Amino acid sequence: MTEAVAVEFRNVSKDYGSGSVLRNFNLTVPKGQIVTIIGPSGCGKTTLLKMINRLVEPSIGNVLVEGTDIGTLDAVELRRDIGYVIQQIGLFPHMTIEENISIVPKLKGAGKTERKERVDALLSLIGLPPEQYRKRYPHELSGGQQQRIGVARALASDPSIILMDEPFSALDPISRVQLQKELINLNQRLHKTIVFVTHDIDEALKIADRIILLNEGEVVQNSTPEELLAHPANDFVIEFVGQERFQPALPQGSAHHIMIDGLSIGSESPISEALEVMRINRVEGLAVIGKWGDLLGIVGIGEIGQHLPLDSRLKVGDLLQTDTVALQEHTPLSEVFELMRRSPILPVVDDDNRLIGTVTRSCVIEALGRHLHREVSSA
Ligand SMILES: Nc1ncnc2c1ncn2[C@@H]1O[C@H](COP(=O)(O)OP(=O)(O)OP(=O)(O)O)[C@@H](O)[C@H]1O
Ligand SMILES: [Mg+2]
Structure with a gap:
């Protein structure tokens, strides 16, 4: 099945008159995702974004929004159906927050009650209580709050596509991180197509479902953040993203992938039997189970060593350690290690709490070994 496409660039070139900014550019943006456009200053990010709402027209080629060539649409109408958030959000200073958010719904003919409901819902959505903020003016809000209003305004006409051009870059780091989180949460609920331009690789990696890295008007890499980090397309990607981010990643997977069967013993068994099972299997501990296969704890070589010389009447249950952790099948390997x-x-x-397997040091060593082998052979 092919993914639904929200925006498509077909053989687009752009020349403002002093050489081409984009040349024979092709790109599809999947629906319902956050796609970040990143790249050095002047590489054409803003140009690309503005072609989606016809603030900039291609010199050659076509831009399609949801399958329609936008060159055939009325540009003003088109813009009302596409949210747009920029760095200096440009709220109208003489209008209240309510009026600012309602601009497009009003233009589209929404009635007073409908507009008020919409404003209140949006203010709640972005975490600003409507009673408190509806009637304020932009200068009575912090920078972060103003950017939130910008986002609310872009959502006001319920567009399926929202364009954001470095929307958070003028904010302090704390507000910025907060707004990034809010944007991710918001879109898990709303499923908008968000095309988000940024300079900041951390921001791009954090919020993106897909990252499109541009250089001099060309796509250098178009992939998920994970793919980008695992398989950078070339040296430019490594340099732009930063060498330090390409440390070999931990193996993926969970306890389920590396656990083995057995290596358990009943609490009533003599300690000599536990030692024998450990010796044969070359492990330093066993899971201890009750009658019904439920986990009671572990018996480990360390604890046994504390009771030397061993009394032959000792049972596993006598040396049971109950203060140990148990994994679940889905516990990630990073945590297991x-x-x-x-x-x-x-x-x-x-x-x-029934025992379904055990993870030993050799399971972990094997998993790491396999991972290393893969890293080396794919390098
Ligand atoms: N209106 C314009 N007229 C002429 N040239 C322009 C115009 N807008 C942009 N350019 C040129 O097009 C190129 C790409 O500009 P664009 O604004 O798309 O870059 P950008 O990637 O958004 O950069 P930044 O990260 O600095 O915002 C630049 O060389 C710029 O000088
Ligand atoms: Mg720009």
Whole structure:
């Protein structure tokens, strides 16, 4: 199945009169995702964005929005159906927040009650209580709050596409991170197509479903953030993104992928039997289970060593360690590796605390070895 396409550039070239900014440019933007456009200053990001709402016209080629060549549409109408948020948000200073947000709905003929409801819903959505903010003027808001109003205004006509040109770059780092989080949350609910231009690779990696990296009017890489970090297309990508971000990633997966069966013992078994199972399997601990296969804890070589010389009547249950962690099948490997440092063996249990497998040090070593092998052979 092919993904639904929100925006498509077909063989687009742009020349403002002093050489081409984009040359024979092709790009599709999938529907319902946050796509970030990133690249050095002057590479054509804003030009590209403005071609989607016809603030800039291509010199050659076509731009399609939801399958329609926008060259055939009325530019003003088109702009009312596409949200647009820029860095200096440009709220009208003499209008209240309510009036600012209602501009497009009003132009589209929405009645007074409908507009008020829309404003209140949007203010709530962006986390500003309507009773408190509706009647304020832009200068009575902080920079971050003004940018939020910008986002609300862009959402006001319920467009399916929103264009954002460095919308958060004038904000302090804390407000910026906050707004990035809010944008991600917002779009998990609204599923808009958001084309988001930024200079900042951290911002792009954080918010993007897809990243499009441009250089001199050409797409250098178009991929998910994960793909970009795992397989940078060339040296320019590495240099732009920053060498330090390309450390080999941890292996993907969860406890489920590396656990093995067995390596458990009943709490009533003699300690000598536990030692025998450990010796044969070359492990330093076993999961201890009760009658019904439920996990009671672990028995480890460290604890046994504390009770030398061993009394032959000792049972596993006598040396049971209950202060250990148990994994679930979906515990990520990164967490498994961390926990393994503090325990000779990690039991894996289901939702009813029944033992379903164990993770040993050699499971972890093997997983790391396989990962390293893959990293080396794909380099
Ligand atoms: N209206 C214009 N007239 C002439 N040239 C322009 C115009 N707008 C942009 N350009 C040129 O087109 C190129 C791309 O500009 P654009 O604004 O798209 O870059 P950008 O990637 O958004 O840069 P920045 O990151 O600095 O915002 C630049 O060389 C710029 O000088
Ligand atoms: Mg720009």
